[in-house]
Amino acid sequence: MKIKDMTVTACLAAAALVVFVIEAQLPPLGIPGVKLGLSNALVLMAMAVVGRKHAAMVLFVKIILGNIFAGTPASFLFSLFGGAAAYAVMALTFKFFGRNKMWVTSALGALANNAGQLVAALLIMRTSAVLVYIPMLVIAGLAAGIFTGLAAQFSVRAYDKLRR
Amino acid sequence: MDKTKAAAVLKSGVFWAVLFAVAAALCAGYLIYKKTHQQTGRFAVINVKGETLTTLPLGEDTEYTFFTERGVNTVMIKDGKVSVSYSDCKNQICVDTGSISHVGESIICAPHRLTVTVTGETDTDVVVV
Numbered sequence: 110m111k112i113k114d115m116t117v118t119a120c121l122a123a124a125a126l127v128v129f130v131i132e133a134q135l136p137p138l139g140i141p142g143v144k145l146g147l148s149n150a151l152v153l154m155a156m157a158v159v160g161r162k163h164a165a166m167v168l169f170v171k172i173i174l175g176n177i178f179a180g181t182p183a184s185f186l187f188s189l190f191g192g193a194a195a196y197a198v199m200a201l202t203f204k205f206f207g208r209n210k211m212w213v214t215s216a217l218g219a220l221a222n223n224a225g226q227l228v229a230a231l232l233i234m235r236t237s238a239v240l241v242y243i244p245m246l247v248i249a250g251l252a253a254g255i256f257t258g259l260a261a262q263f264s265v266r267a268y269d270k271l272r273r
Numbered sequence: 274m275d276k277t278k279a280a281a282v283l284k285s286g287v288f289w290a291v292l293f294a295v296a297a298a299l300c301a302g303y304l305i306y307k308k309t310h311q312q313t314g315r316f317a318v319i320n321v322k323g324e325t326l327t328t329l330p331l332g333e334d335t336e337y338t339f340f341t342e343r344g345v346n347t348v349m350i351k352d353g354k355v356s357v358s359y360s361d362c363k364n365q366i367c368v369d370t371g372s373i374s375h376v377g378e379s380i381i382c383a384p385h386r387l388t389v390t391v392t393g394e395t396d397t398d399v400v401v402v
Binding site for chain 2 (some may be wrong): 181213235239
């Protein structure tokens with residue numbers, strides 16, 4: 110591992126962690142479990158600037174430490190399922206869409222994140238009542254995913270300029 | 274359509290924008306439809322720590338088990354009445370409360386921060402004098 114990549118990864122992980130912890134303090138948006146998920150923008154950004162493997166490390170640090178600082182055992186499980194699903198989808202589609210359409214990658218990732226969390230909810234609550242949230246989660250996932258994707262896109266552009 | 278063309282379409286931002294918009298519109302349409310064609314009658318609203326977990330119609334006999342952070346509660350709906358049939362809490366007040374069916378009544382399991390409240394159309398079969 111190159112020292113530079115390691116440093117950038119660590120910085121992104123720290124930033125993702127801060128965003129995650131701050132976001133956890135915000136009041137819920139009315140629908141339980143729906144939030145912007147802005148920390149995912151940092152994972153996506155890591156994918157663009159240091160590669161997929163390093164992005165997985167950012168995600169891992171964010172989930173483990175984020176839930177130690179601002180979470181419950183249940184929220185840890187939700188993060189883990191959602192994060193793993195989102196990462197899998199984004200890692201597979203990132204190269205295809207490239208840096209200029211990161212919002213598509215991000216939106217697909219957000220949908221996968223919500224699908225993963227739904228699975229976690231099914232496992233924890235053992236009731237199919239959670240399935241009524243699907244339409245809501247699709248809308249929220251798309252909106253949040255596109256927004257965080259654009260945020261990551263602009264951040265990557267700024268990062269590239271800075272590096273030059 | 275040959276492969277390169279298909280790939281070009283999949284790569285275009287417009288395609289995905291349209292696809293996402295259609296998906297969101299379908300979901301919004303479904304939600305609005307559900308809101309306007311909602312089942313009438315009474316419902317049992319299950320709250321944990323002040324947040325609504327789920328809403329169950331009293332019309333169907335069902336049994337749900339909720340695993341909260343603090344413990345387990347089984348909510349049973351039978352003959353239009355809702356009760357907490359099992360709880361692993363200390364005081365068992367929720368189980369001892371028995372069945373409720375009138376709008377505004379509730380069962381509270383304080384140790385688990387769980388409440389079951391009946392909502393819906395106002396009762397017409399009860400007259401309080």
